[in-house]
Structures are given as C-alpha cells and as structure tokens.
Amino acid sequence: MRDTRESRLLLVLLIAIAFALITVDIRGGEESPVDGARQAAATVFGPVENGVAAAVDPVGNAIGAVRDSGDRHDRIAALEHENAELKTRLGSDDRNSSKVRQLDSMLKTAGAGQYGIKAAQVVAIGAAQGFSWTITIDAGANDGLKRDMTVLNGQGLVGRITTVGPNTATVLLANDPDFTVGTRMEKTDELGFATGQGSRPLSVQFLNGKAEVKKGDRLVTFGSSKDKPFVPGVPVGEVVRVDPSGGDLTRTVYVRPFVGFTKLDVVGIVVQTPREDPRDLVLPKQPAKPAKPKPTPTVTVTAQPNGDLVDGSGKVVGNINENPDADASGNTDGDADTAAGDAANEQE
Numbered sequence: 001m002r003d004t005r006e007s008r009l010l011l012v013l014l015i016a017i018a019f020a021l022i023t024v025d026i027r028g029g030e031e032s033p034v035d036g037a038r039q040a041a042a043t044v045f046g047p048v049e050n051g052v053a054a055a056v057d058p059v060g061n062a063i064g065a066v067r068d069s070g071d072r073h074d075r076i077a078a079l080e081h082e083n084a085e086l087k088t089r090l091g092s093d094d095r096n097s098s099k100v101r102q103l104d105s106m107l108k109t110a111g112a113g114q115y116g117i118k119a120a121q122v123v124a125i126g127a128a129q130g131f132s133w134t135i136t137i138d139a140g141a142n143d144g145l146k147r148d149m150t151v152l153n154g155q156g157l158v159g160r161i162t163t164v165g166p167n168t169a170t171v172l173l174a175n176d177p178d179f180t181v182g183t184r185m186e187k188t189d190e191l192g193f194a195t196g197q198g199s200r201p202l203s204v205q206f207l208n209g210k211a212e213v214k215k216g217d218r219l220v221t222f223g224s225s226k227d228k229p230f231v232p233g234v235p236v237g238e239v240v241r242v243d244p245s246g247g248d249l250t251r252t253v254y255v256r257p258f259v260g261f262t263k264l265d266v267v268g269i270v271v272q273t274p275r276e277d278p279r280d281l282v283l284p285k286q287p288a289k290p291a292k293p294k295p296t297p298t299v300t301v302t303a304q305p306n307g308d309l310v311d312g313s314g315k316v317v318g319n320i321n322e323n324p325d326a327d328a329s330g331n332t333d334g335d336a337d338t339a340a341g342d343a344a345n346e347q348e
Helices: 005-031 035-113 335-347
Strands: 116-125 134-137 150-152 157-164 169-173 180-185 191-197 200-206 218-221 235-242 251-257 266-272 308-310 316-319
Touching: 035 116, 035 150, 035 266, 134 266, 200 235
Parallel strands: none
Antiparallel strands: 116 134, 116 266, 134 169, 150 157, 150 266, 157 169, 180 191, 180 218, 191 200, 200 251, 218 235, 235 251, 308 316
C-alpha cells in the first residue's frame, strides 16, 4: 500500500471507528450491541487460532526443554548415582548375610565335632598347579597353618592343605582325582576309601565286599594317624548308587559329597583336633519318618440258629432274641446292632 494522503486519512478513520466501538462496548456491558459481532468473529476465527496455537506450542515447549535440559541432565545423573550406590549397598548386604550364614553353619559343625578351627576366605579357584581341583585361601603360615591340615565348612569335608605360604595356602579339594580319604559308614562302621572323580560323585571302595549298603547311607571321615591329614567324624557325603559286589573282595559305591565345591567362599582349617572321636555327632539329624497308621481291628459276628451272636473266637457276645425288633434272618436293626457291636468290641 502506497503512503499517500488518502491512505493516511483512511487509517485515522479506522482508528477512530475502533475507539468508538470500544467505547460503545464498554458502556453497554453484558448487553453490548457488538456482542453478536464478537461471537460471530469467535466462531469464524476460533479454529484458526487453535490451529496456530497447536503449531506454535511444540516449538515453545522445545525451546523450554532446551533451556531446562541442563538442570534435568544434572538431576538424572544424580539419581543414577544414588541408584548405583543403593545397588552396591544391597549387594554388599546380601554378601555379608551369606557370609554370616556360612560362618554360623561352620561354627555349629566345629562345635559338634569339638574342632578348633581357623576361618579363611577363598581368594582363588584352580591355582597354577595344573588341572587339579584346588582353591587358594587368605591364610597361611603366619596364621599357624601347616601342610596336611583338614579343611571343612558348614556342610562337611572340603579337602586338605597341600602348600603353605606366608599369607596364603593351597587346598586340594576332596573331589580331585588325586584325593583319597578313609571313610566310615554311619551306624554300621563299615570302612572304605573315597576317591575324587571331579564333577562326578566320589567313588568309595568298602573293605568288606559283602557290606550292606543302600542308597541314602551317609559316611564320615575315619581319621588319620595323629589326625593328619584328616580328623575323624567330618561328614563326607551320601550314597547315591551301589554297584553289585559280584563276589569281589571289595565293594564300590558312589557318594554325593555334602560340600558344593564350585561355590566355596568361607572355609575353616582344623588347627586343634578333638579329644575324642565324634563319630556320627557332626552329621545332621535326618528327618523323622512319618508313623504308619495303625490298622483298626475288625470283629465278625455270626448269628446262630438259637439266636446267639458269636464272634470269631467262638465267644457269645449277645442274642438277637433279646430285641423284639429282630427279623427272621437273624439280623437286628437299630439298637441291637449297636449293642452287639459294643459287646464284641469289649470282648476283643
């Protein structure tokens, strides 16, 4: 539009008309004469305004998000850090709880067998000695450990010490093929020798080829001369399979160890031997078998031609003629049956 005198006059005129309409609208209040025009304009231009707002609002939100992104990033980083600390603390609590349970179980085992033990923690598995089943513990000569000491945990026999350093020691595990320990079977006292077979059950050869062995029987260590390398009474395992003797001088059975050799953590080294052989005291108590229900005695009563009721032993326990409600077949109804049954039970 060109800037001319006419255009300026038109602009002034429009402004004057606008002020006049505003004045009339204010003075009219709710009954303003321009209210109808306002509603019509809202009907026409309302959808256009909503469309413009929908197009503009995401841009405004994005600008606000960019402006606040620094604060949000710092808050997220702080929350992630707190979450990591909580996870670490929870993991540490779980590990400490597991160690407490292992120590408590091991102390109970040592108390039952009267073993003086030195607690240690496993720091390495499968040391550099080759492919043997070994562990390294964080205790050594400075802690009073020596070669050929018995190692156990809360479940039973772990192994024996083979190498001792100033602050560490190597333990040969009971499932190693080079490991052999004398065993004694619970209750029957049958003697044998257990040999490790890696991840398979221990192989135990009983000296008595006719020894009565069944699945579920348990074994403990027999003990060595001067209690080295093995003290007596340490739980070894439970029989899972029995091979037929076949007339051999010895008998072979297979025993599942009580100890899980792949998840060792806290162990105890026997530094003081028991004064007496604990025999089977260290073995956990087996659950009591449920008692078999006692059979209920059954009494048979036979009616004789004269009306007498005779039990299985020939004793007369009643007479059906004593009840006027008796029928011709010698059977009674109601109280007669009850009385005969009670008399029979008393006689029994």
